[in-house]
Amino acid sequence: MKPPLLSIKGLTKVYPGVVANSEVTFDIGDGEVHALLGENGAGKSTLVKAIYGLITPNEGVMEWRGVPYAPTAPSEARATGVAMVFQHFSLFDAMDVAENVALGMDNPPPIRELAAKITEVSHNYGLPLDPSRMVGDLSAGERQRVEIIRCLLQNPQLLIMDEPTSVLTPQEVEILFRTLRQLRSEGKSILYISHKLEEIRSLCENATVLRLGKVVGRADPREESARSLAEMMVGQSLHTPSRAPAQPGKLLLEVTDLSVTSPSAFGTSLRDVTFAVRAGEVLGIGGVAGNGQDELLGALSGELRTAPDAIRMAGDPVGATGPTARRALGLLCAPEERLGHAAAPDMSLTENALLTGAYREKLVRNGFIGWSKARDFAEKIILRFDVRTPGAHVAARALSGGNLQKFVIGREIMQRPSVLIVNQPTWGVDASAAAAIRQALLDLAQAGAAVVVISQDLDELMEVADNFAALNGGRLSAPRPVQGLTMDQIGLMLGGAEGGETDAAA
Amino acid sequence: MLRLEKRPNPSKFWNYATPVTAVLLTMVAGGILFMLLGKNPFEAIKLIFWDPLFSEQFASYSRPQLLVKAGPLILIAVGLSIGFRAGIWNIGAEGQYIIGALCAAGVALAFYPSESWLVFPLMIVAGAFGGWLWAMIPAILKTRFNTNEILVSLLLVYVAEKLLAAAATGFMRNPDGAGFPGSRNLNQYPAAANHELFANTGLHWGGVAAFIAVLFTYILLQRHILGYHVQLAGQAPRAARFAGVAPARLVVLCLGLSGAFAGLAGMFEVAGPARQITIDFNAGYGFTAIIVAFLGRLHPVGIVLAGLLLALTYIGGELAQFMLNLPAAAIQVFQGMLLFFLLALDVLSNYRIRLGVSPRASEAV
Numbered sequence: 001m002k003p004p005l006l007s008i009k010g011l012t013k014v015y016p017g018v019v020a021n022s023e024v025t026f027d028i029g030d031g032e033v034h035a036l037l038g039e040n041g042a043g044k045s046t047l048v049k050a051i052y053g054l055i056t057p058n059e060g061v062m063e064w065r066g067v068p069y070a071p072t073a074p075s076e077a078r079a080t081g082v083a084m085v086f087q088h089f090s091l092f093d094a095m096d097v098a099e100n101v102a103l104g105m106d107n108p109p110p111i112r113e114l115a116a117k118i119t120e121v122s123h124n125y126g127l128p129l130d131p132s133r134m135v136g137d138l139s140a141g142e143r144q145r146v147e148i149i150r151c152l153l154q155n156p157q158l159l160i161m162d163e164p165t166s167v168l169t170p171q172e173v174e175i176l177f178r179t180l181r182q183l184r185s186e187g188k189s190i191l192y193i194s195h196k197l198e199e200i201r202s203l204c205e206n207a208t209v210l211r212l213g214k215v216v217g218r219a220d221p222r223e224e225s226a227r228s229l230a231e232m233m234v235g236q237s238l239h240t241p242s243r244a245p246a247q248p249g250k251l252l253l254e255v256t257d258l259s260v261t262s263p264s265a266f267g268t269s270l271r272d273v274t275f276a277v278r279a280g281e282v283l284g285i286g287g288v289a290g291n292g293q294d295e296l297l298g299a300l301s302g303e304l305r306t307a308p309d310a311i312r313m314a315g316d317p318v319g320a321t322g323p324t325a326r327r328a329l330g331l332l333c334a335p336e337e338r339l340g341h342a343a344a345p346d347m348s349l350t351e352n353a354l355l356t357g358a359y360r361e362k363l364v365r366n367g368f369i370g371w372s373k374a375r376d377f378a379e380k381i382i383l384r385f386d387v388r389t390p391g392a393h394v395a396a397r398a399l400s401g402g403n404l405q406k407f408v409i410g411r412e413i414m415q416r417p418s419v420l421i422v423n424q425p426t427w428g429v430d431a432s433a434a435a436a437i438r439q440a441l442l443d444l445a446q447a448g449a450a451v452v453v454i455s456q457d458l459d460e461l462m463e464v465a466d467n468f469a470a471l472n473g474g475r476l477s478a479p480r481p482v483q484g485l486t487m488d489q490i491g492l493m494l495g496g497a498e499g500g501e502t503d504a505a506a
Numbered sequence: 507m508l509r510l511e512k513r514p515n516p517s518k519f520w521n522y523a524t525p526v527t528a529v530l531l532t533m534v535a536g537g538i539l540f541m542l543l544g545k546n547p548f549e550a551i552k553l554i555f556w557d558p559l560f561s562e563q564f565a566s567y568s569r570p571q572l573l574v575k576a577g578p579l580i581l582i583a584v585g586l587s588i589g590f591r592a593g594i595w596n597i598g599a600e601g602q603y604i605i606g607a608l609c610a611a612g613v614a615l616a617f618y619p620s621e622s623w624l625v626f627p628l629m630i631v632a633g634a635f636g637g638w639l640w641a642m643i644p645a646i647l648k649t650r651f652n653t654n655e656i657l658v659s660l661l662l663v664y665v666a667e668k669l670l671a672a673a674a675t676g677f678m679r680n681p682d683g684a685g686f687p688g689s690r691n692l693n694q695y696p697a698a699a700n701h702e703l704f705a706n707t708g709l710h711w712g713g714v715a716a717f718i719a720v721l722f723t724y725i726l727l728q729r730h731i732l733g734y735h736v737q738l739a740g741q742a743p744r745a746a747r748f749a750g751v752a753p754a755r756l757v758v759l760c761l762g763l764s765g766a767f768a769g770l771a772g773m774f775e776v777a778g779p780a781r782q783i784t785i786d787f788n789a790g791y792g793f794t795a796i797i798v799a800f801l802g803r804l805h806p807v808g809i810v811l812a813g814l815l816l817a818l819t820y821i822g823g824e825l826a827q828f829m830l831n832l833p834a835a836a837i838q839v840f841q842g843m844l845l846f847f848l849l850a851l852d853v854l855s856n857y858r859i860r861l862g863v864s865p866r867a868s869e870a871v
Contacts, residue, residue, distance in 0.1 A: 303747050324750035335748060344742035346516060354734060355749045364731045371729075395516070 003066030004029045005189050006051070006082075006158060011060035013046050019213050020046035021057070026208045026215065028158065033180065033190045035200040035221055037233050038210035039402075039430030044193050047210070048160050051191070052084045053077035075106055083151035084160040089143050093136030093266045100135050101150045114153075121152050125179045136266040140288045141172035148179070159183065160191045165199060166427070166456060169288055169494045170487055177203060195233075195431060196459070197226035211235055234432050248466075249279030252450040253331070253419045254312040258319075260299045262474075268292040270299060273476040275469060277419065277450035282441065283479060284465025285454045286494055289424075292474040293454050294336065297423045300452075301333035302326045313419065327360055330418035334409050336427060336454075338401065342408040345397035349389065352396050353378035353411060360415045377414070385410035386436065402433035409437050413444055420444060423454040438464050458490060470494045510857040520854040525801050525808070528847040529815065535847070536840045545830050553829055554822030554840075564825060570708030571821045572814060574779050577709075578603070578771035580813035581716040582795035584723045585767025587804040589760035591727070593740040596761055598644065598659030599768040600792025601666035602637035606769020607776035608673055609636030611689055611783050614698035615678060618690065625697040629773055630715075637769015638762050640666065645761040649754040655761065667788070674785045689783035692776065700778035712774025716813075719767055724806040736760065768792060794820075797845045816841065 004027040013021040021043045028034045038044045049055045051062065053071030062069045064080055071077040074084075091100050098115045102108035109117070115131035122129040127145045135143060144164060151159055161180075165173045180190055180203060194200055200207060201221045209217040209232045217232045224232075258273040270292050277283045287293065298304040300311065302323035311319040313329045323333075335341040343352045354374045358364045363374045378392035385406040389399055396404055405425070412420055425441065426434035441464055445451045454471070455461050461468060462482060469479040470493035477493045533555070537547030558568035582599050589596050596602075610633035617625050644658035678689040692698045700710050727733035739746040739756050747753065771791065780787055798816050802808030823837030 301748060302750070322750050322752065323748060327750070333748075337744070340742045341744045341748055344738055344745045346741050347738070351734070355738065355745060358731060358749075367731050368729050369731055369734060 003063065005032075005065060006069070007063040007066075008047075008051070009061050009063070011047065011050060011057045011062065013043075013050060013055065013057045021050070022213045023060070024210070024213070024215055025060075026218070028189050028191060028206075030157075030189060031184050031187045032206060033184055033192055033204045035204035035207035036191060036193045036210065037195070037197075037200065037207055037229065039195075039233055039432070042210040042233075042430075043213040044210055045162070046213075048084065048162065048191065048193065051077070051158075052082060052160060078106065078154055078156070081155075081157035082160065083154055083156035083158070085144065085147045085151055085162065085164060087162040087164075087166070089147055091135045091143055091146060094134070096132050096134055097129060097138075097146050098131040100146055101131075101153065104150045105153070117153060118149055121149050125149075125152065125182060126175060127179055140290055141168050141175075144168070144176075148176075156188065158189045158191060160193075162193045163195070164192075165194065165196060170458065170491045171495065172288075173199070197221075197229045198459075200229070201226060209233055230431055234430075248281055249448060250314075251276055252279050252314055253277045253452070254315075255300075256310055256312070258299060258306055258310040260295050260304050260306055262292075262295050263298075263304065267295060268474045270295050270474045273471075273474075275476060275479055277452055279418075279448045279450055280445055281467065282445045282451045282453060282465045284461035284468045284482065285452060285471055285476070286458055286461050286468060286490065287454075287456070287471035288494070289456055291471045293423055293471060295474070296471065296476075297333060297335055297421060297454065300331070300421045301335070324359060327356065327415075330416075331421075332356065332412040332415060332417035332419070333421040334412050334423065334425065336423040338404045338408055339397060343396040343404060346395055348378075348395055349382065349387075349392045349399075349407060350375045350378045352407070353381060353392070356411060357415055381407055381410040381414055384414065385440070402429040405429050406433055406437060409440065413440055417444070417449055419450045419452070421452045421454070424456065425453060426455070426457065426460060434460070458487075468493075509860040510853065511860050512857055513855075516855050517858075520851075521803065524848060524851040524854060525803065525812070528801070528844060528851050531847045531851075532840065532844045535843050539836065539839065539843075540830075540832065543832065543836065545832065550826050550830055550832065553826045554819060558818060558821040558825060566706075568821050568825065570702075570706050572817050573708035573713050574710070575817035575820050576813040577713040577716045578775055578791045579795050579798050579816055580810055581712065581719050581771040581774075582764075582768045582792055583798035583802065583809045583813060584716075584719050584806055585764035586795055587799045587802070587806070587809060588723060588726070588733075588736055589764050590799055591740045591804050592736040592756055592760050593743065594757055594760040595656045596641060596644070596659050596764045597656050597796065598641070598661075598663045598666075598792070599764060599795055600788055600790065601659070601663035602640045602765040602768035603772040603775075603792045604663075604666040604670050604788050605640040605772070606633040606637035607772030607780075607787060608669065608678075608783065609633055609639075609769070610773035611673075611678060611692065611776050614692055614695065614777065615690060617697070618695060619697075621697050623697065626700075626777075629698060629777060630770065633769045633773025634766040635769065637772065638766040640769070641761040641765020642758070645758045648761075649757050655757070659761075663792070670783070670787060671785050674783050674787070678783050680782075687785055691782050693778075693781045698777055700774050710774060710778045712771060712778060715770055715774060719770075720806045720810055727806070732759070768795075794841060797841055797848075800845060801848055816844075819844075 006028045009025050011021055011024045024047060036044050050057045053074045053076050056072060069080060098111050098118060101118060102111060102114055108114060118129065118131040127149060129142060129145045129149060135146065164176060168176060183190060192204055204221050207219045207221045208215055211233065221229060254276045256274055258270055260270040262269045268291055275283065299306055302321060306319040308317035308320040313331050316329065318326055318329060339345045354363055354369065357377055361377050363370055363377060375392050382389060382392060387407045388403050409422060409425055425437050441451055441453065453461065453464055465482050467479040468482050468485060470477045472494060533551055537551055540550040541547045557564050559565055582603065586596055586599055610629040613629050613632040614625060640662060643662060644655040647653040647658055648655045675687045680688060680690045703709050735746060735751045738749060739751055776783060794816055798809055798812045802812035819841055826832045827834055
């Protein structure tokens with residue numbers, strides 16, 4: 001029998017104090033799309049880093065077509081025929097597509113030749129991309145294409161993709177899947193990492209499930225339900241957020257013709273954003289990252305100032321006030337970037353609890369900090385939101401993404417906001433933590449708060465939101481009730497076709 | 507091959523161990539330097555670190571000098587440390603120190619020969635105000651036009667030095683001084699003099715001010731929301747804006763505070779040990795205080811220890827110059843090495859060094 005393309009046998013990787021992978025064994029055959037499933041911290045990244053030559057395992061062997069394979073550097077992995085598209089792109093905004101591709105290659109040909117090759121590959125695989133465009137002007141989906149084409153130019157046998165669809169619109173996901181299926185039909189193999197179970201079910205024929213570094217299951221995703229896969233991954237039955245039908249209350253947050261110039265050169269300025277949220281309502285704002293989400297959150301949190309009337313809190317104009325004054329009124333926010341924006345990485349959880357809770361939780365009196373009160377507040381958050389940490393004295397950066405996110409969201413919810421804005425609340429968060437966060441948001445709305453969820457994850461928005469609006473190029477579509485909204489309509493809204501039918505009807 | 511591996515938590519041990527290790531490494535490297543200059547390295551190191559405090563021959567003169575020199579260093583350094591923690595780099599304390607001294611001396615000389623007890627407090631206010639004012643120039647330029655405070659504050663040192671020279675030879679020159687440069691001797695002007703408080707201790711009002719400043723800074727940083735915001739802005743500027751910190755206000759606060767402290771140090775110096783405004787009145791305290799601030803881990807208590815140590819290198823350095831004929835620059839190199847080793851070793855607080863013989867072997871360590 002022909003040996004499999006890549007065979008991993010008993011792979012173990014130990015970091016100081018933590019076993020990232022323990023005796024991981026699985027095979028990938030030619031022309032196979034293999035899913036690697038697992039919660040955050042299950043060891044997926046460590047595993048693919050070992051395959052890509054970024055780290056060396058402590059135990060175990062890998063075989064490439066029956067021959068021992070032990071890459072010590074990514075260049076070695078690439079020479080063997082392994083390519084990888086990372087979750088976070090490594091591209092330079094101020095360079096064009098061809099230059100960016102050249103930077104990632106071991107022996108780049110002259111730029112003119114390379115540009116021709118890029119055009120050819122992008123045409124062959126149905127990934128439209130102009131090699132002379134500036135990367136800073138590209139959408140997230142187009143940026144991903146740059147990374148994919150960079151890989152394809154090296155003609156790999158095995159393509160590793162880490163959470164590739166998290167930044168894509170449904171239409172872009174379709175384009176990507178067509179490309180991946182085409183690659184499979186050419187006999188290439190794909191190792192596909194994702195937490196979106198529906199995608200895995202439609203794309204992959206084999207799945208290896210990791211939990212705490214160990215293989216806990218193998219399955220044919222096509223024969224499993226998304227729920228059974230999720231339970232395999234989490235190791236327990238999964239709780240789906242539940243909610244009672246919303247009773248819309250009084251108008252809490254009104255945003256009228258909000259226009260903000262982005263402070264960063266490659267940011268997106270907001271143009272005439274208008275929406276309103278009532279008590280008990282969850283408004284979902286979808287859209288691919290980089291379409292003004294950060295600017296919207298900044299304008300609402302008070303980091304960016306606007307005309308006073310552009311933002312009203314229960315009728316009061318707050319557009320020109322700062323974050324502290326808005327918090328006093330009950331307008332709280334949780335930004336997307338956990339480390340460095342929502343929390344200070346090197347500060348303890350107690351200090352980070354003080355970051356937004358100082359005045360609302362009365363942790364400060366006459367300017368003096370009550371450290372024991374701050375610690376109590378941090379411990380309350382840790383307890384109520386099940387933040388896994390040795391204690392409140394631990395630095396924020398030592399927490400896993402999911403745990404820190406629970407802390408950050410919990411910190412705002414514990415302060416009983418009347419309006420809460422969250423940006424990408426479950427980005428990079430494992431399934432059970434994500435479910436807990438969504439439930440907490442729903443409970444908050446149930447208790448009479450107005451909640452705005454900005455997210456790229458459409459499944460998440462469909463699950464929690466009453467109304468849906470899409471942010472595209474700094475413009476917000478008119479919000480529409482989630483009930484009865486089809487994926488196609490959402491796709492059009494995200495594409496900037498401003499809810500076609502309503503416009504036509506008007 | 508050496509590899510650096512990021513620690514999950516900053517190392518507490520190395521946070522305290524780096525200053526000590528840096529001092530030891532400086533002694534070794536300094537010893538080699540002195541050896542290359544043809545001196546006995548052990549004797550030189552002993553002269554710098556031991557003899558000023560414990561030799562029978564020199565200690566009676568040197569020991570009080572310790573507080574005389576450490577006072578201004580500590581006072582300036584705690585002020586700087588507040589800004590450094592916020593990522594606001596005031597490199598021009600030397601200039602603020604000079605302007606503080608000029609303003610204070612100006613007040614004293616304007617009331618000469620008054621006997622009012624109000625002169626001295628007024629000088630304190632004038633000194634702090636002068637330093638504050640000089641620091642406001644980089645602060646306002648930064649908040650208004652986004653200039654770099656490092657360059658502006660540094661270049662203003664040279665402007666201040668020109669003003670100092672103009673004052674010493676011109677508008678503040680002693681009218682009874684037979685045309686020699688230099689102002690009146692403030693030590694002979696009882697209402698303005700800053701004498702030793704207790705004989706042979708070296709403690710004057712500047713030392714008291716330094717102590718109060720240390721206490722003030724300690725409380726500010728540990729207990730006050732403003733101190734928290736300062737540290738937040740330094741560690742995570744975006745998180746600070748999210749928390750509601752206005753960056754411009756922080757720049758004005760930090761530069762103003764460090765300027766005022768430096769100005770105060772200048773005031774106590776001109777009324778005390780320096781006695782008068784002279785062309786070379788400034789002795790580099792403003793620059794050395796930068797080393798003191800970092801050596802003390804930007805922590806008030808650490809700064810007290812670091813200030814005493816650097817004061818020792820000043821005194822010991824003079825002694826070594828005098829006894830061994832070492833060039834004055836050698837001592838500056840010595841102080842510079844201290845900062846160099848400290849910053850280099852700082853990497854150990856956040857990273858650990860791994861000997862990457864083979865990844866597997868290194869895991870076993």
